[in-house]
Amino acid sequence: MNYYLLTAGKMMVFLIFVIMCIRLLFLFLKKRKKYMRIELMNALKPGRVVKKGWIVVFTLLFLFFSTIVAAESNQQSASLNIALTYKEASNGLNPNGSRYNMSDILSDEVLENAISYGGFSGITVAELENALDIEPAGSDKDLNELVSTQFILKFKNNKNVGNLSGKEVVHSVAYAYRDWFINKYTANYSILDIPFDDIKTYDYPELESYLSNAIQIICNYSNSYYEKDPAFLSAKTGESFFSINSKAWDINNTGLESLSSYILSNGLSTDRKAYMSRLRYEYTHNTNNYKRDISAYHVRLNAISKYDNDMATVVYIPTYDTDNTFYMSKTKIGIDHFSADADSFSSNAADTLSMMLKERYWLERLQESTATSDTYLKAEEMIESLKKQILDLAELTKSTVQDYIDTSSNGYVSIAEPVEAPKTQYILGLTLGLLFFCITYVEEAMRQLGHDMSKRKDKKK
Numbered sequence: 001m002n003y004y005l006l007t008a009g010k011m012m013v014f015l016i017f018v019i020m021c022i023r024l025l026f027l028f029l030k031k032r033k034k035y036m037r038i039e040l041m042n043a044l045k046p047g048r049v050v051k052k053g054w055i056v057v058f059t060l061l062f063l064f065f066s067t068i069v070a071a072e073s074n075q076q077s078a079s080l081n082i083a084l085t086y087k088e089a090s091n092g093l094n095p096n097g098s099r100y101n102m103s104d105i106l107s108d109e110v111l112e113n114a115i116s117y118g119g120f121s122g123i124t125v126a127e128l129e130n131a132l133d134i135e136p137a138g139s140d141k142d143l144n145e146l147v148s149t150q151f152i153l154k155f156k157n158n159k160n161v162g163n164l165s166g167k168e169v170v171h172s173v174a175y176a177y178r179d180w181f182i183n184k185y186t187a188n189y190s191i192l193d194i195p196f197d198d199i200k201t202y203d204y205p206e207l208e209s210y211l212s213n214a215i216q217i218i219c220n221y222s223n224s225y226y227e228k229d230p231a232f233l234s235a236k237t238g239e240s241f242f243s244i245n246s247k248a249w250d251i252n253n254t255g256l257e258s259l260s261s262y263i264l265s266n267g268l269s270t271d272r273k274a275y276m277s278r279l280r281y282e283y284t285h286n287t288n289n290y291k292r293d294i295s296a297y298h299v300r301l302n303a304i305s306k307y308d309n310d311m312a313t314v315v316y317i318p319t320y321d322t323d324n325t326f327y328m329s330k331t332k333i334g335i336d337h338f339s340a341d342a343d344s345f346s347s348n349a350a351d352t353l354s355m356m357l358k359e360r361y362w363l364e365r366l367q368e369s370t371a372t373s374d375t376y377l378k379a380e381e382m383i384e385s386l387k388k389q390i391l392d393l394a395e396l397t398k399s400t401v402q403d404y405i406d407t408s409s410n411g412y413v414s415i416a417e418p419v420e421a422p423k424t425q426y427i428l429g430l431t432l433g434l435l436f437f438c439i440t441y442v443e444e445a446m447r448q449l450g451h452d453m454s455k456r457k458d459k460k461k
Helices: 002-034 037-043 052-076 087-091 102-106 108-118 125-130 140-145 166-185 204-228 241-266 272-305 309-314 334-367 373-409 424-460
Strands: 077-084 132-136 150-156 316-320 326-330 413-416
Touching: 002 052, 002 424, 052 424, 077 166, 102 108, 102 132, 102 150, 102 166, 108 125, 108 166, 125 132, 132 166, 150 166, 166 413, 204 241, 204 373, 241 334, 241 373, 272 334
Parallel strands: none
Antiparallel strands: 077 150, 077 413, 132 150, 316 326
């Protein structure tokens, strides 16, 4: 209902002002025909106007009414500044490197949260969106030269949202957008929540790979931030992303290798027979692969040895470069493909042989194992120590990353009232009040002029 009252108030102010202007125009034209210009000018002098007090009273009443209309208009219309404070914003990017889109501020998800956040009832997302507008802050020249990181959110009432406070609406939308933005682009630490819940399902010889993967997760996570800012040093943790990586590799190269060596030297396994059976199967499978790769490697060597060397040295074709420069290009022939295949099979065979040797050594250690309960107890203590080191490093990584985010992003999104705090409605109301006074004054002067002239005529008669 407020919207309709405001609309009616604006129409009344407008009609009063228009009617008075029309009346003044007709009155002025009428008097101009009867009186000289000097008489009209003299009539405007304060001493000639009798009802100045009533003019002031009417003007104050009009000003009071127009001020109420202006206040209600300001209440139902508002604007707010939204600024992006993270480093990537200056390049028009989101924190994850994707392209920033200003229209996300008025997305359905944000507006739904804003309606809930502000407690607005009886309004849909589409209706709220129609009353809102978002535009980059700054002049057209600035917008053409720079990527805007500041935006102005504007709300203008209409019949569907006329009961809402403009200030409450823009604040609700802005804070809903900030929450949405932070939830979408802030650091996700879930990958660093390493539970080790399934560690008991792995046999002792498999723990090296299992724990190494956990360490690698921390390294990869830290590396992603090291690429963003290699020089960052956390004031909160005293760590840099490079130092976190160094700590991770220290755990891998000292504690993890010590555990692996201890397990291997003592031939530890939770189910020795089952693990040995699996090793024998893998060893047989790798042996067959090794024989196949070696055989393929020798076949390629024999093919190369039978190739005509004279032919290999003269296979050139005339070619034009991209800049139309003529040259003779040596094309690939069969011997080149044989050489590449031979290198590939040789490399595969070497890798397979390395696995075979490791598997055979494991079989020997398991067969010769004389591990006691104390040996296993010590291995468990080493495992628990490594788990603690990894978990502590994961927490340290979280704290360092969070400090980096707090330092570099300043909360991602800043919300503030417009610096200029525009009061155009009030200025317009005061201007109309001043014009109302001038029009009323001139009208009264014209009437007084006619009244004075009538008196003079009566005296002459």
